[in-house]
Amino acid sequence: MISMDCDILVIGGGILGFSSAYHLKSQNPDKRIIVIDKNSGPAQGNTAKSEGAFRNVFASETNFLLADSTIDWFNHLQSRMGYDLKLNYIGYLWLFSEAQRRRLTGVLDTMRMRGIELRTMGKEELRESIPDLIMDFQGDEEAEMMGLEPVEVGLFAPKCGSVDADAVCRAYEAEFLRLGGEVKYGTEARRLLVKPKEELGISGEPFIWQEKHVAGAETTKGVIEAGTTVVATGVWSEGLLNPIGLESMMRPKKRQLFVFKDPKLGGLMNIRGLSGEGALPLTILPTSGVYLKGEVTEGSIWLGCADNLGRKFSLEEDPQPEKEYYTNNIYHVLVKYLPCFADLRPMNMWAGQYAINSLDMTPVVSPSPGMIYVGAASGSGIMKSDAIGRIVSAEYAERKEAELFGGRKFRVADLGIATRNVEKETFII
């Protein structure tokens, strides 16, 4: 059993823990900073299960800033710092029915005014780019019975794509270690220590009249005392925060990914006139929340489904993918829009969990005495990771503003709980 002291203890070695640890260490090189994770290596929670998709297309200014600056950072990390992140600008493509387009007109105008590049594509252009796509269901009684929306228009966004989330997390870990940070895997925090600021050594402390703070954690390897504890435990955060009466602002929900590789899907890896990568952009079908992307690095198609209503909130240690969810559910929608999937079954599949903040679908960086909680990334923690790490570091330094990569400023308290000031995100998949 160990008993250690450090300046900053980061609990959780996923992308938010390591982005925070890296920015904290680069701003505070003389501080002793330790990252612990219950797993045997970095990113083994939900980070490596992610699709690694990123977009700068958000209705909320907050989400736009967090993602847009993080995308620039990914580019820097790969092109200037030499990390192979498998960064591909395949773009995002939303397929809309006429009614959906009309509903979104105002939002799209706002996003354009903000400088987000968006290209509207008519049916003819879509047909030329993706010959495999079916856009009309006239005479298809089954499609009508299913309520499938015809595609009237496409919205293509180029500053979007895909990155290897595990590689990004490992890059942060490598930089953190290079700066002298310490990492301890196989170390689980069992509980957070709440202590009086001025200890009297009387049994029963802390008493209500004493000023209290989080002073570290009791772990499976012993006690680690810390000046500041950063809780970055993703969907597991309630396990540490609930017992000491703090809010996590998130609930875990399962999300699954299915992977396909077949010569019949060759057309989707040779898309014309969109991103220059050739692969299918991350494409969102108009109905049912189904989305899919071409994975340039392995010539495969990755597919997911945003099943919100009907999918329960619950924490699962090792969530499993459901084959029938694809065959009985997703498949029937998919083959209507993309018949090239007929009779295909996934060659690989897995499941993870989103930490969903239902209130505004935006991450949280919230201070308490001796502690900073970072989480509730709501399914977009990879694409906002760098900005979030910088905001944690600014919170630690008690700065009002964080400087995001590229120099834009962000008011730190806006992501907090007490003084939260973010718009509700309405442009979600």
Ligand SMILES: Cc1cc2nc3c(=O)[nH]c(=O)nc-3n(C[C@H](O)[C@H](O)[C@H](O)COP(=O)(O)OP(=O)(O)OC[C@H]3O[C@@H](n4cnc5c(N)ncnc54)[C@H](O)[C@@H]3O)c2cc1C
């Ligand atoms: C299927 C799927 C697809 C996704 N696709 C995308 C996408 O395309 N783009 C995107 O931006 N995001 C995506 N996400 C979301 C993204 O993966 C998360 O937002 C991100 O990984 C959250 O990072 P985190 O560091 O908060 O959590 P995690 O990566 O889960 O890290 C938390 C860490 O804390 C550790 N831990 C927990 N409890 C303890 C404890 N008591 N003691 C010690 N260690 C502990 C865990 O072992 C884990 O390593 C996806 C998620 C899933 C599941």
